[in-house]
Amino acid sequence: AQKVTQAQTEISVVEKEDVTLDCVYETRDTTYYLFWYKQPPSGELVFLIRRNSFDEQNEISGRYSWNFQKSTSSFNFTITASQVVDSAVYFCALSEAEYGNKLVFGAGTILRVKS
Amino acid sequence: GAGVSQSPRYKVTKRGQDVALRCDPISGHVSLYWYRQALGQGPEFLTYFNYEAQQDKSGLPNDRFSAERPEGSISTLTIQRTEQRDSAMYRCASSYTGTGVKNEQFFGPGTRLTVL
Numbered sequence: 426a427q428k429v430t431q432a433q434t435e436i437s438v439v440e441k442e443d444v445t446l447d448c449v450y451e452t453r454d455t456t457y458y459l460f461w462y463k464q465p466p467s468g469e470l471v472f473l474i475r476r477n478s479f480d481e482q483n484e485i486s487g488r489y490s491w492n493f494q495k496s497t498s499s500f501n502f503t504i505t506a507s508q509v510v511d512s513a514v515y516f517c518a519l520s521e522a523e524y525g526n527k528l529v530f531g532a533g534t535i536l537r538v539k540s
Numbered sequence: 541g542a543g544v545s546q547s548p549r550y551k552v553t554k555r556g557q558d559v560a561l562r563c564d565p566i567s568g569h570v571s572l573y574w575y576r577q578a579l580g581q582g583p584e585f586l587t588y589f590n591y592e593a594q595q596d597k598s599g600l601p602n603d604r605f606s607a608e609r610p611e612g613s614i615s616t617l618t619i620q621r622t623e624q625r626d627s628a629m630y631r632c633a634s635s636y637t638g639t640g641v642k643n644e645q646f647f648g649p650g651t652r653l654t655v656l
Contacts, residue, residue, distance in 0.1 A: 458643060470583070470631065470647040516582050525595050526571065526635065526643050530582030 427452055429519050431531035438507050439539050446502040446534050448517030454478075456522040459493065459500040464514040464533070476500060507538045542566070544648035546632050552654045553622055561617045561651045565634030572615050573645060574607055577629040589615060622655045629653075 428451040438444045450459065461473040474484065476493050484491045488505045504511055514535050518528040545564045553559050565572050571590050575583035585599040591612040600606070604622075609615040619626055629652050633645035 460644065462647075468629075469649055470633075472644050472646055475644045518582075520643070525588065525590075526645075527573065527585040527588055527596060527599070528575070528583070528633075528645060529585070533582050 427519055427521055427524070427529040429517050429529055429531035431515075431517055431534050433534045434532070435535040435537070437537045437539065440509060441506050443503060443505050444507050444536065444538075446504075446515050446517075446536065448500045448502065448531060450498050450500065450517070450519045452498075452519060452521055454521040454523050458520045458522075458526075460518040460520070460528065461491065461500075461502050462516045462518060462530075464516065466513070470516070473502075504536075507536075509538050509540050512536060512538045544632055544634050544646055546630075546648040546651050548651060549649060550652045550654075552656065554656050555623060556621055558618065558620045559622055559653065561619075561630050561632075561653070563615045563617070563632030563634075563648060565613065565615070565632070566646060569634035569636050569646075571635045571637065571643075571645075572609055573633045573635075574615070574617050575631045575633065577631055577650070579628075583631055586617070619653075622653075624655045627653055627655045 430449045457478045459476045463471045490503045492501045514533045516533045517531045520526045520528050547562045573588040574586040577583040587597040587607050589609040592609050604620045607617045629650045631650045633647045635645045636642035
């Protein structure tokens with residue numbers, strides 16, 4: 426069964442600190458995709474990244490980086506030198522090829538960055 | 541437009557009324573998805589379409605909920621005889637393909653449904 430766990434309900438940091446958001450997933454499929462979405466206070470859901478199960482390379486995009494480890498079923502998200510504008514709810518999600526790409530979301534992590 | 545659009549953005553209705561929520565996906569996107577998001581939670585899958593074919597409706601809560609995408613573009617989610625527990629944000633998303641490359645889903649702004 427598909428399941429995504431984001432154990433951190435809420436994280437507060439001070440601007441310029443680095444912060445890592447954890448995501449652990451469960452799947453029995455060998456072909457699957459992992460995603461991160463950002464939901465700022467305005468409410469929209471913004472796509473950040475997609476990773477497929479065959480590509481364990483870490484990825485960096487500006488201040489954002491993602492660490493995908495199949496051995497621990499984790500897909501963690503790090504923000505370097507956080508900024509107030511990073512304050513949002515961050516969702517990790519999983520889709521399995523067998524189930525036609527429907528997304529299963531974690532409960533989300535609220536990130537508060539204080540100036 | 542460039543993104544997914546949904547209408548209305550807000551809908552207030554009385555218990556027992558029917559409502560229709562509309563989604564206009566990104567042009568050229570094959571797949572269209574409906575999710576429901578309660579306050580403080582992640583979105584939950586309702587149903588999805590590839591072109592006009594409804595591929596999976598396993599997430600629809602009961603038979604009061606239905607969806608269609610007759611011409612493979614715009615989709616309508618209909619809730620009949622609304623109940624207070626139907627109050628939530630209803631989100632639509634589209635993706636270029638259903639699986640494989642370019643399967644990332646882009647979400648619309650959502651329709652906030654309030655049932656009194």
